[in-house]
Amino acid sequence: MSTERIVRIVAGLFVLLSLSLGVEGSPLFQSSNWLWFTAFVGANLFQSGFTRFCPLEMILKKLGIKQSCQ
16 A cells, blocks of 8 residues: 555544544534544645645655555
8 A cells, every 4th residue: 555545544534533523413522622633634635735745654654655656
């Protein structure tokens, strides 16, 4: 699996998890403050689309995970 694919999976997992913890209708609801984490993940994805700077991708590269095929 490539770093790009892992980043997408982790980002999606974080968004779904933080929404399930932050939306009042959810059976896992804890606090609406979890929605700030959702916003942080979205902002990071947005900026990485322009700057190509992604901390998780850098960590995965150092761990030896291959980059996407070019």
